[in-house]
Amino acid sequence: xxxxxxxxxxxxxxxxxxxxxxxxxxxxxxxxxxxxxxxxxxxxxxxxxxxxxxxxxxxxxxxxxxxxxxxxxxxxxxxxxxxxxxxxxxxxxxxxxxxxxxxxxxxxxxxxxxxxxxxxxxxxxxxxxxxxxxxxxxxxxxxxxxxxxxxxxxxxxxxxxxxxxxxxxxxxxxxxxxxxxxxxxxxxxxxxxxxxxxxxxxxxxxxxxxxxxxxxxxxxxxxxxxxxxxxxxxxxxxxxxxxxxxxxxxxxxxxxxxxxxxxxxxxxxxxxxxxxxxxxxxxxxxxxxxxxxxxxxxxxxxxxxxxx
Ligand SMILES: [Zn+2]
Numbered sequence: 285x286x287x288x289x290x291x292x293x294x295x296x297x298x299x300x301x302x303x304x305x306x307x308x309x310x311x312x313x314x315x316x317x318x319x320x321x322x323x324x325x326x327x328x329x330x331x332x333x334x335x336x337x338x339x340x341x342x343x344x345x346x347x348x349x350x351x352x353x354x355x356x357x358x359x360x361x362x363x364x365x366x367x368x369x370x371x372x373x374x375x376x377x378x379x380x381x382x383x384x385x386x387x388x389x390x391x392x393x394x395x396x397x398x399x400x401x402x403x404x405x406x407x408x409x410x411x412x413x414x415x416x417x418x419x420x421x422x423x424x425x426x427x428x429x430x431x432x433x434x435x436x437x438x439x440x441x442x443x444x445x446x447x448x449x450x451x452x453x454x455x456x457x458x459x460x461x462x463x464x465x466x467x468x469x470x471x472x473x474x475x476x477x478x479x480x481x482x483x484x485x486x487x488x489x490x491x492x493x494x495x496x497x498x499x500x501x502x503x504x505x506x507x508x509x510x511x512x513x514x515x516x517x518x519x520x521x522x523x524x525x526x527x528x529x530x531x532x533x534x535x536x537x538x539x540x541x542x543x544x545x546x547x548x549x550x551x552x553x554x555x556x557x558x559x560x561x562x563x564x565x566x567x568x569x570x571x572x573x574x575x576x577x578x579x580x581x582x583x584x585x586x587x588x589x590x591x592x
Pocket of ligand 1 (some may be wrong): 367450451467468469470474476
């Protein structure tokens with residue numbers, strides 16, 4: 285785009301909208317965070333305001349006029365068939381032509397991508413997956429999402445659901461795991477109901493009768509509490525099984541873990557150790573790594589949706 289000197293990335297979350305402005309070399313020149321209005325029109329206007337503040341910040345920092353390309357990461361995806369938002373847990377976005385509506389307000393082209401895809405793109409571009417040909421980036425949070433990046437490009441897929449492994453069944457089920465707990469998607473025993481944060485807490489309660497947060501379970505496990513260690517080990521093994529089924533199909537070089545659950549100590553290492561039991565190869569060379577950019581991956585990946 286002519287006159288563009290910045291990449292602006294917007295991460296539209298259910299409670300917060302975060303924005304970042306990156307220079308040509310990927311350095312962060314401005315960052316802002318605002319509350320998410322729970323209303324479609326107000327959300328568009330809030331993003332417009334955020335973009336103009338980021339450009340003002342960049343101008344103040346550089347002393348030059350700054351104009352950004354704009355990429356937006358959203359919960360959910362733009363349906364390739366209808367170009368309307370679908371599958372968003374921020375339900376006020378569903379059914380809207382989000383990219384076209386925002387373009388009309390900010391008067392420049394917008395690229396919109398699923399937020400898990402933005403995470404994977406960020407980590408593949410200059411994070412844990414830099415230099416790899418195929419990267420599978422996983423978000424383990426309240427829900428479970430993932431994105432696939434091939435040679436620096438997101439593989440969105442025919443339905444826009446590329447990487448959505450969370451609603452496959454947990455593979456290689458063990459005693460008591462089948463059919464498994466109900467999932468909001470209408471099925472039972474999805475990977476998401478085991479490896480999301482609430483999934484770990486539910487599992488710990490089902491086995492021990494104790495209702496604890498994942499943070500408390502992790503802290504007890506770190507102190508050597510037998511039940512908490514067992515919950516943590518079940519979690520890592522289930523995650524390894526879920527990822528092994530992806531590796532058997534996609535065969536990525538790097539799997540990057542993100543989201544709050546990726547902060548469990550030594551999770552990536554334990555998953556790495558468990559993989560050979562499940563992956564169909566004699567030697568597992570796929571590396572499982574924690575993310576580099578943490579909570580910033582969403583906004584950074586949205587910014588990387590445009591080349592300069
Ligand atoms: Zn499901």
